[in-house]
Amino acid sequence: MHQIAPENTAQLLAARKGRVTELRARIRGLFNSGVNGMQLATTLCEGSEKLFLELVEEVLSTRPAEVQNRIREGGAILAVGGTGRGEICVYSDLDILFLDGMTSADFRAAVTDITQACWDCGLKLSHSIRSIDDTIAFAAQDVPFCTSLVEARHLWGQAPLSELTIRRFRQRLLERRKRAFIQSCIDGRKSEWEKSGGGVQELQPNVKTSLGGLRDIHLIRWVGQAAYGVRDLDQLRLKGALTKEESYDLRDAWDFLTRIRFDLHFEMGRAQDVLLRDDQLRISGDDGRYEAAHMRLVEKFMQTYFRHTSRVANIARRFSRRNLHPTILTQTKSLILGHRADGVLRVSDQGVEARRKDLPRVVESLTSIMRAYRLAAMHGVDLSPEIEEAIKVRIPSLTGAALSQETAGLFVEVLRYPLRLGPLLRSMFETEVLDAIIPDVTHVRCLLQFNQYHSYTVDEHTLRAVEVMTGFEADTGPLGAAYRSVRNKEVLHLAILLHDVGKGFDRDHSEVGRDIADRIGNRLFLPRESTEQVMFLVLKHLEMAHIAFRRDITDMDLMMKFARLVGTPETLTMLYLLTAADVTAVGPGVWNEWKAELLDEVYDRCSVILTGCHEQFHQTERLRKVRDEVVRLLASESAPPPPEGAPREEGAAEPDAPDWVHHQLSQCTPYYLTSTSAEQVASDLKILQSLDDKAIEVTGNYDPQTGTVDYRVFTRNPVATAGCFHKMAGVLTAKRMEILAANINTTAQGVVVDGFRVKDGDYEGEVPPHRIREVAMSLRDVLLGHTTVEDLFRKHRRFGERRRPPVSNLPNQVKLDRDSTDEKLIIDVFAHDAPGLLYTITKSIFDLDLSIDLAKIATHFDQVLDVFYVRESNGRPVAGTERRKAILETMNAQLKEFETGGHRRFLV
Structure with a gap:
């Protein structure tokens, strides 16, 4: 000692x-x-x-x-x-x-x-x-x-x-209560991995508790002790509880994950089990370059990580299910209520089962395997763990061959049944049956695209999208009604299964996916019309989201062009459902009420164009409802309250708002009214009513839920409105604000109503009122010409600040869209966020003698998508190929200069 x-x-x-x-x-x-x-x-x-x-x-x-x-x-x-x-x-x-x-x-x-x-x-x-x-x-x-x-x-x-x-x-809790113990272990793990993210391939996994992490290896040990009296992996192998391959795979994963866990602890100097993106870059040695075609070092590292965790999760799931023996009551119920099908298979509420001696017949061919899956799909149940195990062992010898028409037909039939389609496709994926049916699935296994938008790998995102899609069956809203109306569900389900299969190549993934869909449609012996519909859905699976979230959806010309592109009401409905499922499956919180409303509205408007019928509501009706709500809010504020205790006359009308309210509403654009809450519109109109020709009104409100401040700027002063957007962006940047979103609007009378949602870099907690007043004063001073943005940058310069390297490897770029609308040119800017970026972009637009009519600014982690609707400064549309070319070249050059070094002037 x-x-x-x-x-x-x-x-x-x-x-x-x-x-x-x-x-x-x-x-x-x-x-x-x-x-x-x-x-x-x-x-x-x-x-x-x-x-x-x-x-x-x-x-x-x-x-x-x-x-x-x-x-x-x-x-x-x-x-x-x-x-x-x-x-x-x-x-x-x-x-x-x-x-x-x-x-x-x-x-x-x-x-x-x-x-x-x-x-x-x-x-x-x-x-x-x-x-x-x-x-x-x-x-x-x-x-x-x-x-x-x-x-x-x-x-x-x-x-x-x-x-x-x-x-x-061991006697009292493992031997006497074996089944209850195993069930409690499984339930405890399920609760644990759901809390940590719920997916084997969440992109910032917890190496200990995420699905497929170290805790699943522990689960196998716990279940092994209860079921076999041993917990060591080698001892479980010797008892036949694990195959040799499974025990070796578990050992390799255990070692791999444990070393990563040590790395995280050493790096942080404390307990840390979450593999964050910065850690992924550091451990993989990724410096942004590509080691091999189309893959970064960090992507290869995480693909290896997910292959380990996927294997662990699959082994743990099957091992647990295999040893969770049914109760006597369940077995009796299954014998009474179950029935035989296809000779060797038995169906009950417990799933599709087979006697051990019949398993070789169940898995003798890909066709016989698909018969089992078809039976499970028809009855809305899963395959038994024993059948899945037998398939897993057998499938390597069945891949690579051409599909028979019977096998292909069985797979297509599975796609027609939504009840258990998600779990059954996941089972096919885990047993690699899906690879045998659709060989291109192998390419996207554990495929990571290192960006901050997706929360899952391509394969996990796809399987979740299928689960989201089939969940629409029980939805009581417009998505549910649309899903239940689709007759050819196999086409819709195949499209969602293939929508991202083209990722990981040097071409646009939608175009690659279309080509794959063409080949797979032929492989599955689909009618040509169905194949072409799948091809279209895969090729255009981003189009509806692009229009709903990045375009002015009140532009009927744009809606007409989109409706013509889609062609038929059935395809429109499928694209609507595919878009909603795709966005929802990106990650937690990505789908929200605002996106649902926008997508519903695009669907409704295009339905009117294609069928003459409204699926939900008309734009005019929605505008009327918004206006009525604003009028109600302002009328209740302006009307004097009745004397206390005074009776209200039955049938008395609600007080009407003053005439100025109706006048101001008539000056607001449809986009502003449909993208702004009625409460905010009412608040804005009260400010506009008292605004004179010289005043600049700035409001700021701190939101404790998001930790952000919303600044709104109102003015009709012609001195202030000229180039006001880039000036305001410059002020906020100089004040060390991170601009998360911006929305600019101009009324028919030329009144500017601009809003910015920002994160104040000088405050970690609540932003105090004096800071909001200080920022508001700076905005007024710059707009009135009392000071300049450049002066503010010099005054508020912080030495020693450094820009964080971008997480994504997506290129910065500017794109022009002149087809969506005849009146305006749409400028899309894709870039890595950095202080001064929005100011640089909007200043470039101003210097090009362009006027911004509408803008949508959105920041997701480190990635920015800015959309600007512009005209010439004299109000005319941007015309001519040379003019558009000059705009594109100038803005791309400005963006490149900013990225390569120009951003430094906003940091040091």
Whole structure:
């Protein structure tokens, strides 16, 4: 034992801290030398246990001999959880159970001193003090504690006490309640991975708790202990519970994930299990270049990561289901209510099953496998784990061949049944049946596109999109009505399955996807008309979102062109559903009420054009409702309240708003009225009513939910309106505001109503009123010419600031759209966000002698999409090829100059 005889407490504490620091430094050295993850974890655990036991002895040595004897004879210490497994990470807690066999005050007092000594020297404990009965009782009601006891082993004290506790735990909770224990483990894991993101391929995964992470390997150990009496992966393999391939795959993943976890802990200097994008770049050594065609180092690294976690998740799911044996009641019910189909298959509410001796016949060919899936789809159930296992083993020998017409027909038939289509396609994906049917699926397995927009890999996004799509069946709104109206659901479902299959190539993924859809339609023996419909949906799957979220949808000319492009009401409905499912499946929170309303409105307007009938509501009706709501709000404010207690005459009309309200509403554009809440419109109109020809009114409101400030600027002053947008963007940038969104509008009378949603870089919490007043004053001063944007940049310059490198590898670019509307030129700007970007873009537009009629500014993480509707400054449309070419070249040059170095003037 490490002997220390310090002169005082400070020396003792310093010596203990030194031992912890020395251990971590030794582990860091092993990590730097390339030692594998599992060896790091076991070496660290052994060293930490040694330190812990030394501390135990040092604390006990301060007690009288008779007290020491009572503690040693009446208690024990067990390692549980990760410590019990013998593998911990650098800043993980030591999982310890102090077992008090005599309910001794001396023992519990010693535990208090031991835990304090551990915490003081930096050795964190996750511990509890319990008797044997308390341990068993608490384990029966707390799943995490129960699973930690699966890994329990004796560490110190009375070994018979530890052995008795472990034996009773296994007898009472694992052997007698085996099924309940396994079910609770599965339910606990499901809850855990749903909290961490819910997908095996979430793009910033938790290496421990995300689906397919280390915790799923632990789940296999827990279930293995209950079902087979062993938990070591090699022992499970020897018992036939795992195949040789599965045990090796689990070992490889365990080592891979554990080493990444050590990397994260070392980098942060604390417990950190989430693999953030910055960590992905750092670990992969990605500097933005492409190692091979079309893939960055970080994308290759994460593809490897997801291949490991996908395999772990699949093995854990099948292993758990296989060992969760049905109850006697369930088996009896299945025998009574189930029925045989296709000779060797049996269907019940538990799924499609087969006797073990019949499994070879079920999986003898791709056709026989598809018969099983077709049967499951027809009855809305899943395949049994045994059938899935047999398919997984058999499928490698069945891939690569041409599909028979029968096999293709069975797959297409599966696509017609929405009830369990999502889970069944996921099963086909996991067993690789889907690769045999659609070979192009292999290319997108675990395919990551390193940007901040998507939350999942291409394959996971696609499977989620299918699940979202089929969920529309139960939707009570317009999406549900549209989905239920689709007759050829196999076409719609095939389109959503193929919509992103063209990603990962050097061509536009929609065009590649169209070509793949053409080939797959022929492979599946679809009628040519159906194949062409799938091809169109894949090619144009981004078009409807582009129009709904980035264009002025009150422009009927634009709606006419889009309707002509789509061609038929059926295709329009399919594209509407595909768009909603695609956007929703991008990630949590991406789909929202605002997007739903915009997409619904585009669908409605195009339906009117194609059929003459409204699917939901008419633009005129919506504008009327908005105007009526604004009138109601302003009328209730302007009307004097009735005397208290005065009776209201039955049938009395609501008070009408003053004439100025109706006049102001008539001057507002349809876009402004349909994209702004009625409450905000009412507030804006009150400001406009009192606005004279020289005034500039600026309001600012802090939103505590988003931590942002909304600034709104109102003016009809001709001096202020000239080039006002770029000036306002410049002021906000100079004041260190991150512009997240902007919306500019001009009434028919030339009154500017511009709004900016910003994040104030000088304040982490609430932005104080004096700061909002200061920004408002600067906006007025610049618009009136009292100062300039350049002066503000010089005044508020912050030395030492640096721009963060962009996360995405997408190129910056400017695109012109002259086809969507005849009256205006639409400028789309795609760029990496940085201070001064919006100012640079809008200043360039102003210098080109263009006037901005409408703008949509949106920032998603580090990626910006700015849309500008412009005319010539004299109000005429932008005309001529040379003029448009000059605009495009100038703006691209400005954007390139900003990216390569111009952004620095806004930083230092």
